[in-house]
Amino acid sequence: MSTLSFTVSGMTCDHCVSSVREEVSEISGVTAVDVVLESGALTVSGDNVDPAAVLDAVDEAGYQAVVS
Numbered sequence: 618m619s620t621l622s623f624t625v626s627g628m629t630c631d632h633c634v635s636s637v638r639e640e641v642s643e644i645s646g647v648t649a650v651d652v653v654l655e656s657g658a659l660t661v662s663g664d665n666v667d668p669a670a671v672l673d674a675v676d677e678a679g680y681q682a683v684v685s
């Protein structure tokens with residue numbers, strides 16, 4: 618189990634947060650997703666989670682993420 622941290626830009630409301638949470642939750646190995654709207658902080662917990670897959674999932678949701 619490990620934790621990855623990212624910063625997401627472009628989220629403006631709780632719906633944005635839900636979209637990001639939903640997409641990232643679908644990634645193989647992910648067990649927990651925490652998104653903070655105000656700071657854009659995205660924390661992903663799980664086993665052997667590919668950081669690139671997280672960046673892709675956020676992109677898929679319509680936002681931009683960087684590893685933080």
Ligand SMILES: [Cu+2]
Nearest residue numbers: 629630632633
């Ligand atoms: Cu929104």
